[in-house]
Amino acid sequence: MGARASRRSCRHGPSSPTDRTFLSPRPLPRLGNKMEATMPEPIHTENTITVDQSAAPTEQLSLGQRALRVIDRLMPVQREPQPAPSRQPSSLRRRLTTAMLLIVLVPTVLSATVSVITxxxxxxxxxxxxxxxxATLKEAQIHLWLNDLHTDLTVLQTEEMQADFITLLGAPVPDKLPEYKRVRSHFARNIAQTGRFEAIFLVDTSGRVILSTSLTQYWKNYRGWAFFEEGLQEPLSHLTWEAGVRWISIVHPIYDETGRTRGILVGRATMDTINAIMMERSGLGETGETYLVSAEQALLTDIRAGSRPVYVRTQGVQIATQERAEGSGIYPNYRGRTVIGVFHWLPDINAALLAEQEQIEALRPALALLGISTGVALLAITIAILAALTISRSVTDPLTRMAATASQVAAGELEHTVCIKREDEIGVLARTFNSMTAQLRDLIGNLEAQVAQRTQELEQRSNYLAASADVARAASSILDSARLTRQVVELIKERFSLYYVGLFLLDEAGEWAVLRAGTGEAGEAMLRRGHKIKVGEGMIGWSIAHAQSRIALDVGEDAVRLATNELPNTRSEAALPLRARGQIIGALTVQSDQPGAFDENSIAVLQTMADQVAIALENARLFTQNQAALETTQRAYGELSRRGWVELLRTQPDIGYRSSKMGIAPTTESWRADMEQAVQTGSVVQGNGTGDTNRYPLIVPIKVGNTVIGILDTYKPIADGPWNEEEIAILEALADQLGLALEGARLYRDAQQRASREQLTREIADKMRRATSVEEIIQTTVDELFHTLGTSRAFVKLGLLSPADDTDGETHDT
Incomplete structure (x- = not known):
């Protein structure tokens, strides 16, 4: 409010209601479709001045309003559009604030972003x-436990026990030998002392268990089991499934003195120890866990969730089991929760070990760090914004006040001046601005009339150009004469806001101008009664006879004009000749219900449109003639082609081929009734599958132009169903292409025959020319006819009728 009061105090002159008040002009509307309905938008060029004629009359506008319109049109190139007072904030302040914010914010945001990402x-x-x-610790624990199992099994293989093993493995009935009881007792003591094995048993090379500490193992046969087949080769650890129970097999081969494998020693351990190792969750937080998965992706150990799935097919499990590799990643676990997982492949037991922890728990410290970094960054941004606003305001406030005053002046309030009392560059600028405003106030009054006149001319010219473009567009896109004439008269009537528009064309004799199109009910009535004007009479006839336009600004004063009862409100009329290629083909009448409606400019535009319409009508006529000539040529060619095929089929009536499983061969079948029907009608004939044929016949005519020269006969078995539209369309297209190919072959054959005849004629004529006497010429001719044409008899006879013998018709040889 303080700034506003300061500006008011700097106004020149009294502030009474009689003061001149300047208002912001409204935007000028764009040119519409009708001449009288809209005004054109100001077009700023070096020599064009426009005003808004839709505003109040000139004498009712204040000096400021007139000044604004003059400035808008006299100085378009010399000044940029000024912002409205509602958009006053200084761009300089924005730039200063933005620059300071960028200097602080960019490093802060980058630093915070890098910190968060890192x-x-x-x-x-x-x-x-x-x-x-x-995972490494769990893997080491499993390896240690497996090594202990191997050690326990190795302890059992003393030299004495080794001998007993070989004896038992070689005996047909081992349980009857004393070594049997000794070995079994030795195994049982080991199980009782270490507690690692659930059972220990001997297996011979055939896979049969001959001794076991478990009664359920007796006489079982493990031939074909992986742990048995691989254990015959070397000591190993193997994860074994039997009857839905998982256990670890520790297998050692047993060799005799010659090094030959006599069997295997197997220690069976339960998964309890491994399960206990996996369930130990030290260092895994609340959601972390470790578990084993077999190569078939079956879960081997207990998991944190109470009920465990039979198979686990997470991304980590798939990579570990398929690639037999170690790795890590972020993926959904078996419960669908996103986890960070590490997976190891354990080749000793052919299983994958996975250690996983839910991502939300694992990255909780990082999320806390992210919150702290974000808070610090927001605090820095807030401080930077406050500092930037304070500094920029201290610099831009004086400039903002001067910009507000400049906006008021640009809006038309020329009585305002800038009130800045400074001795620096801004003060100089304020004084210069006040001087310029005073000069503008003195400049306004003398130019408004000139602006209004030129604006009206420009508006009229713009409407004429728009109407001319619409007529030219219609003339260039329509080839139908009747449609073109109707659309042209309607366009001219609408664009020029006329009372009536009619188009006359000369008849064939050139004596009468016949109405071909007219607007409104009057035009329809005159068309129904066949309205026409004799050439030389009336304005239309005079315009055609003299090839000139005729204008009646007041129809009552034109002696040539013929009045029409259907058009009682006509007050001014113009008749324009239609010229096309140097000839007058008709005339265009335009009538208005206002006197003096036509001037030199409007007549020039209307004549241009009339010439365009005349050329378009002539083009449409030529197009129709060309179409007719083309149709005549096509009919003539079709007749020649038909005669050629009639001659060809007369000389070769049995042209036809059939394809079957035996190949392609000429056909000798006679024409059936359906074949003749296809030839006569020129359309596809399709059988319905009735009768004894057990098939659906289809006959497609082969056409050359409109002439049917043959048929394409085929069929489908009943089992394949009737012919569908797509199949028929394919066969019709094939028949069309076949017709084109046959026509090309016939034309090529005719050309060859003509060339052969011409060559033969040239050869005989050449030999005849080389002869020197009449007898030799005749002998050569007869000889060539005999040998070349293969005739059985050829002769040439010369003779004349004597005058005395002309009456009786007798011929005498010479």
Missing amino acids: GWHSAQQQVVNQLRSV
């Missing part, structure tokens, strides 16, 4: 390292 990846890596340590 911390996030670091946290992920820490979790992966922690899980990898846990």
